[in-house]
Amino acid sequence: MTHLGYLLVGWGTTLAVGGLYAAALLRRGRRLSARVPVERRRWMTADES
Amino acid sequence: MQEINHTGSRTTRLLGAAVILGLVVLFFLGWFVAPEDDEQQDAVRMIFVHVPSAIFTYVAFMTTAIGSAMWLLRRSVWWDTLAAAAAEVGVLFCGLTLFTGAIWGRPTWNTYWDWGDVRLVTTLILFLMMIGYLSVRSLGGPETATATRAAIVGVLAAGIMPIVNRSVEWWENNTLHQKSSLTDGNLEDMTLFTLVVGLVVWGLFFWWAVLHRFRIAWLERELRSTDLDRALEERRAEGEPEGEKV
Amino acid sequence: MLADIRLVAAKDLRIEWRSRVTLSQVLPFALLVLVLFGFALDANRAVLDAATSGLYWITVLFVGLMSVQRATAIETTDGARRALLLAGIEPAAVFLGKALAVMVQLLFVELVLVGGVIVLFDASVESLPLLVSTCVVATVGIAASGTLLGALVAGVRARETVLPILLLPVLAPVLIGATRAFDDALGTVAVDGWAWLGLLAGFGAINTVLGALAYGVLLEET
Numbered sequence: 001m002t003h004l005g006y007l008l009v010g011w012g013t014t015l016a017v018g019g020l021y022a023a024a025l026l027r028r029g030r031r032l033s034a035r036v037p038v039e040r041r042r043w044m045t046a047d048e049s
Numbered sequence: 050m051q052e053i054n055h056t057g058s059r060t061t062r063l064l065g066a067a068v069i070l071g072l073v074v075l076f077f078l079g080w081f082v083a084p085e086d087d088e089q090q091d092a093v094r095m096i097f098v099h100v101p102s103a104i105f106t107y108v109a110f111m112t113t114a115i116g117s118a119m120w121l122l123r124r125s126v127w128w129d130t131l132a133a134a135a136a137e138v139g140v141l142f143c144g145l146t147l148f149t150g151a152i153w154g155r156p157t158w159n160t161y162w163d164w165g166d167v168r169l170v171t172t173l174i175l176f177l178m179m180i181g182y183l184s185v186r187s188l189g190g191p192e193t194a195t196a197t198r199a200a201i202v203g204v205l206a207a208g209i210m211p212i213v214n215r216s217v218e219w220w221e222n223n224t225l226h227q228k229s230s231l232t233d234g235n236l237e238d239m240t241l242f243t244l245v246v247g248l249v250v251w252g253l254f255f256w257w258a259v260l261h262r263f264r265i266a267w268l269e270r271e272l273r274s275t276d277l278d279r280a281l282e283e284r285r286a287e288g289e290p291e292g293e294k295v
Numbered sequence: 296m297l298a299d300i301r302l303v304a305a306k307d308l309r310i311e312w313r314s315r316v317t318l319s320q321v322l323p324f325a326l327l328v329l330v331l332f333g334f335a336l337d338a339n340r341a342v343l344d345a346a347t348s349g350l351y352w353i354t355v356l357f358v359g360l361m362s363v364q365r366a367t368a369i370e371t372t373d374g375a376r377r378a379l380l381l382a383g384i385e386p387a388a389v390f391l392g393k394a395l396a397v398m399v400q401l402l403f404v405e406l407v408l409v410g411g412v413i414v415l416f417d418a419s420v421e422s423l424p425l426l427v428s429t430c431v432v433a434t435v436g437i438a439a440s441g442t443l444l445g446a447l448v449a450g451v452r453a454r455e456t457v458l459p460i461l462l463l464p465v466l467a468p469v470l471i472g473a474t475r476a477f478d479d480a481l482g483t484v485a486v487d488g489w490a491w492l493g494l495l496a497g498f499g500a501i502n503t504v505l506g507a508l509a510y511g512v513l514l515e516e517t
Contacts, residue, residue: 002090003156007080010152014098014145015072018254021141022065025261029056032268040271042053121512177464184460188451194517198447201509202461205443208505209465212498216468219494220475 056264064257071250078243088157095153097243101251102146106172108255109139110179110206117203120196129196130270132203134262136182138255143176170217171210178206192273299384303392308399310369317400321361325404328354329411345484347416348477351408352470356437358404359466360459362397363441367458371449376514386511390442394506398438405430421482425489429476432492435499436469443506446513468498 001007079097086093116132119125150169151161163169182202188195236244311317332350336343370376370393379389409426412418420426444461448454472491479488 001080002085003092006092006152006156007094010095010149011076011079011098013152014102014149017141017145022254022258025258025265026055026057028265029261029268030054032265032272033054033056036268036271037275040275174464174467177460181457181461181464184457185447188448188453188457190451190517197512197516201443201447201513204509205440205465205505208501209468209498212468212494212501216471216491216494219490220471 056261056268058260061257061260064253064260068250068254068257071246071253075243075246075250078239078246083239083243084237092153092156093240095149096240097247099146099149099153100244101247102142102149103172104248105251105255106139106142106146106175109135109142109259110175112259113139113179113182113203114207117200117207120200121204124193126196126270129200130263130266131259132200133186133266134259136179136186136199136203137262138258140176140179140183141258142251142255143172143179146172147176165220167214167217167220170220171214174213174217175206175210178202178209182206192270296385296388299388300392300395303379303384303389304395304399307366307369307393307396311365311396311400316365317362317404321358321400322404322407324361325354325358325408326411328357329408329415333415343416344418347412347418347483348474348481349470350416351412351477352433352473354408355401355405355433355473356463356466356470359397359401359434359437359441360462362400363438363445363462364455364458366393366397366442367445367449367454370446376449380514386514387507389514390446390506390510391503394435394438394442394503397442398434401434401438402430405434418481418483420480422480422488425476425492426480428492429473429480429488429495432495432499433469433473433476436495436502437466439499439502439506440465443502443509443513446510447517449513450517469495472498 075097079094083094083097085091112135113132116128116130116135119128120132147169150172154163155161182199185199185202186195188198329350332346332354333343336346370379380386409420409430413420441462444458444465448457448461451457472495475484475486476488476491476495478484479486479491
């Protein structure tokens with residue numbers, strides 16, 4: 001495949017950055033949930049978990 | 050009350066699964082099924098990550114602009130939280146757009162960056178403005194003040210963008226984007242289909258990310274008011290007169 | 296309303312006149328930047344000539360940043376912002392007055408810088424009307440957006456570092472437009488400078504209106 005290096009860097013970075021951000025969001029969500037008192041842990045557009 | 054210690058929900062789980070599945074499909078289509086371009090050869094496959102990133106950058110920042118306006122007009126906390134969440138996700142997508150654009154440009158037009166390209170420069174300025182938005186959001190202080198400050202930046206950015214666009218357009222007539230054959234609508238069927246798949250996947254991820262980011266922001270808000278309540282309680286317990294809210 | 300604008304502008308300018316900061320610090324800084332550019336590029340005369348307009352306006356942007364920082368600092372110390380509100384002056388008038396003061400100071404520096412560019416970079420003014428118009432119109436935009444964003448970050452501890460991040464991207468169209476107009480006015484590039492003036496005017500208008508509308512909200516809520 002031509003320009004393989006570019007494709008790998010381009011797609012790879014995109015997927016890696018996306019994945020890392022997703023992981024960071026999930027982790028931040030968990031940490032915050034742990035610190036907020038139980039009664040206040042839900043948000044406005046809640047649905048069943 | 051059920052103890053929930055994460056920001057997930059049925060919706061986000063479904064979205065997440067769909068995104069992962071979609072990415073696999075997109076990779077397969079994008080790398081092995083979609084044809085290579087006559088001029089660009091395989092470099093054209095960058096389009097499947099670049100264009101969706103660009104589209105959802107604009108979706109994100111429009112959301113922020115609308116949310117900012119709603120905060121300023123109605124003082125809606127929900128809209129303000131949405132604006133903030135969308136801004137962060139938008140900056141991420143915007144950075145990716147610029148990056149993938151540069152990676153695409155190098156093999157195709159022999160340059161990572163072109164100051165004469167309207168879309169590149171406009172997107173860069175938008176990127177910088179939204180980083181400014183995030184900076185303002187991270188400034189400490191009363192929540193309503195932060196929200197108002199950020200909202201004004203959000204609205205200002207939206208108001209300025211047409212002018213930025215016009216100025217950069219006039220600045221240099223030759224742009225790489227115009228030379229591109231892809232924007233003429235002469236896309237192969239498979240390329241177009243894969244692009245649509247990419248858009249769907251990016252859209253689902255955008256939705257997933259904004260949901261989580263929104264909930265995080267909401268929890269942060271709850272945390273701040275919880276801390277505030279606790280501090281007030283302690284004050285009251287000491288028998289002192291209630292202190293001023295900071 | 297007009298009287299209030301004049302009042303606020305006069306106040307800011309009087310403070311400036313008494314402290315002479317523009318004269319003693321900002322102006323030397325501006326000229327110094329020009330000189331530094333000269334050091335950096337002088338070996339290649341052609342480059343310096345072609346870049347004159349851009350270098351000029353970059354310098355103006357930095358000076359504008361400084362002016363705005365000072366204008367904001369005046370209000371933030373000693374709760375002067377609250378005092379203005381209590382005095383019954385309309386926020387929009389405060390905004391316009393402050394922006395006007397910034398504009399006057401900036402125009403003064405720009406005038407000197409034109410002299411600087413003629414002397415140091417061997418620039419020649421081919422169209423004085425275009426040159427003057429560009430300076431005036433571009434400065435409206437710089438002053439308006441600067442005053443608005445300055446007020447936005449007022450009262451925040453990190454404001455010196457945040458203001459540039461906010462203001463400079465917003466001023467990008469001004470930099471692009473004013474540079475092209477100057478290219479025409481100085482005869483360095485064959486381009487229609489007057490067309491760019493229209494864009495600069497649009498920028499100035501939008502920022503003036505937005506600023507006047509948003510200033511009240513900012514004064515009250517932050």
